[in-house]
Amino acid sequence: MFDWLDPLQHFQLDTALILTLLVASVHVTFRVGIMSLAPMGFAAVGGYTAALLATEAELPFVAGVAVATLLAGGIGALFAPPVLRLRGIYMALGSLALAQAIVVLIRISDVTNGPNGIAGIPLEVKTEYLVLALIVTFVVLELGHRSHFGRAAKAVRLDERTAEGLGINVFRVRFVSFTVAAALAGLAGALEAHRTSVISPDQYGFATLVIVFTYVLVGGNGHWAGPVLVTWGLTIMRDMLEFAGSNWEDIIYGVLLVLVLLVAPNGLSDRSLYRGIRRRLRERNRPAPEIDEPAEKVTTP
Known part of the structure; x- marks a missing residue:
């Protein structure tokens, strides 16, 4: 289907698609008001699990990716309770400590061959x-967005105490979101391992996390489509700016x-952004009201 792309374009497309999975992972937690910095750690779990199962156990590709995804989600569920007890910046730092x-x-x-990583995947x-993986992910995200769980997640993000007053189990909503996000990050890591054939601990650094969080913040938490479209748009823009060199590329990218x-x-x-734009356009296109000139006074001699 994508044979018309040259090798460089093919590589860039695959990179953007896997990055989209990581962005979706961060969005799931961001949607419920959790700023988790752990996705790269879960991606490492998924990548190394899939690599070891393929090279050591010779497990089939689909089975290895499935096990890697489930293991990442299981580790996320195991560490969710202590991380979710934290608040604010402490939660972010706690999740970052977990990833590190x-x-x-x-x-x-x-077992993981230390800093040398694993080759021959x-x-x-x-x-x-x-x-296909992204289509399934998008369907699940949209069903969740339209469901009772999606409305509960929005309520938890807006006001935790009000959500509790409405009978919403805040911990359960955040626990499920954290676990699903971990599984998505593990899936991204497993697919990345089978795409590059070699992985090392250096791949799961802070630089990729900054890019992913930037896309999520720019896309917003109103709907999952926002971060996804921003990821695709800004990835294309970065590829187009390569002619300017890395320094100018980063400057232009940062300013935008x-x-x-x-x-x-x-x-x-954010829907309020577009409502404000439409209101201003209506006000600008609205004709100015006509002002009747005052009648001239008639003076009698």
Whole structure:
């Protein structure tokens, strides 16, 4: 289906699709008011699990990816209670510490070949598989968005105490979101491992996390389509700016992101932004009211 793309375009497309899975993972937690910095740790779990199952256990590709996804989700569920007890910046730092602990354990473990990583992973991932994985993810996100759980998640994000007063189990909503986000990140890591055929602990650093969070913040938490479209648009823009060199590319990219955040601080998926734009357009196109001139006074001699 995608044979008309040259190798570089094919690689860029696959990178954007896997990055979209990571963005969807962050959006799931961001939707309920959790700023989790743990997705790269769960991606490492998924990537290394799939790599070990493929190279050591010789498990089929689909089974290995499924096990990696479930294991990442299981670890997310295991560590969700202590992380979710934290609040604000402490929750973000706690989730970051969890991710860093996972990467450090991978780096010092002999099972994962330490800092050298794992090579020779079968190249099983095709672009069609990534598209199918994203379609399934989008369907699940849309069903969740329209469901009672989606409305409860929005209520939890807006006001936790009010949500509790409405009978919503805040911990359960955040627990499910954290676990699903971990599984999505694990799926992204597993697919990435089978796409590049080699992984190392250095792949799961802070730089990728910053890019993913930027896309989520610009896209907003109003709807999952916002961060996804921003990911695709800004990825295309970065590829088009390569001619300017890395320094100018980063400068132009950063300025555009700052401008977007100034215009839309709640993200591009915030409905109030577009309601305000439509109201201003109606006011601008509305004809000015006619002012009747006062009648001339008639003076009598």
